[in-house]
Amino acid sequence: MNSVNPIIQIRNVYKYFGPLKALDNVSLDVNFREKVVVIGPSGSGKSTLLRTINQLETIDRGQIVVDGQDINSPANDITKIRAEVGMVFQSFNLFRHKTVLQNLTLAPLKIRKISKDEAEETALKLLEKVDIKEKADSYPAQLSGGQQQRVAIARALAMNPKIMLFDEPTSALDPEMIGEVLDVMVTLALEGMTMVVVSHEMGFAREVADRIVFMDYGQIIETGTPQHFFENPEHARSQKFLEQIL
């Protein structure tokens, strides 16, 4: 069923910050196992759009359906929906008072109520996957930015989510650390995870995205395959944006 219906349906969404229109009639569907990369100039509303998907931002009008559930309906428990949607932040946001391992096990233990042994076993596997198992007992402050971000990805994966959201995951990193984080994301994409990524990494977008979404002024200006978007952007604003960054 998931493979037929879009797993994320965003319908005519509006969001205002005071007088500022952050999202202006945005509609977007994301299919199961699809990788969508959202790009656009800063202030274009791309992070806001991403954050509405797990209701870190509420919306003023419109509808968002995630995995068949309207997230703004009072009948649905938003915490349950969030548990199925992993999120990776620009500033990592690891729990500073917990070790790396505890960062990964906290939510599975308290929310999924699984046993400590099981949680730690899964956590160690994930840490191995993001290649940072040796730091399991370190605290976040002892890690580099790239290491922290890899742990943050593993932490989100520990809840075994159906969807992963990435909010500019490499923007706060030193250049030499961007690669290690992107590698993990590419691996994840190859495994078939449904991903929505807000990013400025055009190389990553070109390589991994099934679809590029270009936003500006709170609107989706253009969507298309990477090939289409990077080779023949239709819209004048997309062309201008590409000129500026490439």
Added chain:
Amino acid sequence: MSEKPVTIEISDGAAIPRRKDKGLVSAWRLAFFSALVIFTCLLIFKREPYLRIIKFLPDGILVTFEVTIASISLASIIGLFTGLGRISRNRYINLIASTYVEVVRGIPLLVQLFYLYYALGRFVRIPDIAAAVIAMSVCYGAYMGEVFRAGIESIDRGQTEAALSLGFNRTQTMFYVILPQAWRTILPPVGNEFIALLKDTSLVSILAVSDLLRRGREFASESFFYFETYTMIAIIYLLITLLLSKFVGIMEERLGRYEQR
């Protein structure tokens, strides 16, 4: 004036002496051991009247401890809920907590004690020690509420967002993620509140509570050793307060550990 060029040294964090670099003589050690030496010398070389005074005081010290510990516990609980109330998204809870803080902060503790004991005492008879503990807790609960609020607000929003995105609800986020971190920021000012509270328990001696100060007053007024008695009382308060501040310092260091590189 002199012709010497003026140089301004720009220091950064590294130039500020670290807590550990204090060496043998720290302000705490100087104060504590001086007090201890004076205390011991007085007892050894001037046994009369100091030995008599010290024998008279243990009951009072015990009462002071009882009132302090009971008030600290109660005030911490009130403070936590007040702090949570002050940041609550529920308008009414927020208003109640904020009003409580404003009112209590605006009335001197001594007046609150009098009011509870003598004014309200006309309608309800509250036992002495209970009245003391209630007044101290209500007053310090408001102060601590502000400390808790500031501590919680000092935690980066990203921590809350990360917890919410994993599927924690707001209460779980508060107790598993925010408070354990806020505790580190909160501890030093809370420690100061504890110490202030301990000293302010001396105010309850105006009720019929036989705390350390009141016992001293009783002894002094019978024996007329005012100087000697109040010297002893001051030294005992100082020693207890310094021990408490040391304890707070040790806790602080332990909780600070995960921040180290």
